Amino acid sequence: MSDLLHRPTLALGQRPKVLEVSRVAKVFNGNVTALRDMSLTVNEGDFISLLGPSGCGKSTALRLIAGLSNPTTGRILWQGGQGRDDLGVVFQEPTLMPWATVAENVWLPFRLRGKTYPQVRGEVEEALSLVGLSGFLNAYPRELSGGMKMRVSIARALVTNPRLILMDEPFAALDEITRHKLNTDLLALKANIGCTVIFVTHSVFESVFLSDRIVVMAARPGRVIEEVQITAPYPRDEAFRTSADYAAHCQVTSRALHAAMGEAA
Known part of the structure; x- marks a missing residue:
């Protein structure tokens, strides 16, 4: 078995730092400032959403x-x-190899490191089990729904037990029912493996449901305007979506986003 399961979960004040983004700017073609003076500290176990309109530098930061x-x-x-x-x-799209099976797609990060499939069969099967696809190892991407393809992409990202997972609007193209289901499953997965996540989204509702911290960004030039703490405890389920606590956090986050966009709260 791999180390995917049972990574220890530490209290907020005990979490070691994973990385620090310090006053980062990104300028394209000499005069287009995609990102300006961005600072962010990421601690082990964080679930951080980067929230903002198109053009605010979320994907650039990732x-x-x-x-x-x-x-x-x-x-x-x-x-x-x-x-x-x-x-x-x-990524936003699953970017699976259409000629390869589900198991072969998840094996890819190990293959790039020179490991044969028999060497890592256990890790591949465990990753697919964690995303609910144990019965689809030999299926091809054309045989899967959009949500199932994204699950394969998530399994591929976590199969090597990474310290940090970056997710760039992975559920944006899915219908609302599938998106809600994958949001819930993602939190369950995070609870199982204790990973750290930076998640890009346009959705206030998605960011509040998933995150313990939301970094609100404004465009032209892309920059951080505010960081919103989501104090609701985990685990979160569908009941949380209809709670007064969820609504209150959505209101606070929505006001911060409107301010970032230069709109009246």
């Missing part, structure tokens, strides 16, 4: 943390040594 691009100014400091070799990424 790409910088993933090492797919470099900051123009500022620094991204990893703690504990492993850094970008110890993260998983889930």
Whole structure:
């Protein structure tokens, strides 16, 4: 068995730092400022949502943390040594290989590290079990629904037991029922494996349901306006969505987003 399960969960004040984004800016083509003076501390076990309108730099920030691009100014400091070799990424689209089975798609991160499938069969099967796809190892992407494809993508991101998982609007293209189900399943998965997540979304409702911290961003240039703490305890389920606590947190977050967009609260 891998170390996916039973990673210890620490109290908020005891969580070690995973990374620190320090006054980061990103300028494209010499004059388009996609991100300005962004600072963010990520601690082990955090679920942080980056919330804001299109063009506010959410995905740019994720790409910088993933090492797919470099900051123009500022620094991204990893703690504990492993850094970008110890993260998983889930994109807006599942980006599965259509010619490969579900199991082969999840094996890919290990394959890129030189490990054969028999060497990591247990880890692959465990990851698929965690996302509810134990019976689909030999299926092909064309045989799966949109939600199932995204589950495969999540399994692929977590199969190597990364310290940090980056998720760039992974449920945006799904219908509301499937999206709600995957939100609930994602929190259950996080509780099982104790991972740290940075999650990009446009949705106030999704960010409040999932997060313990919401980083509200404004566009032109992309920048952090406010950080909202979601104090509702985990676990959260469908009953939380209809609670007064959820509604109150959504109101606070919505006001922060409207302020970030230059609108009246």
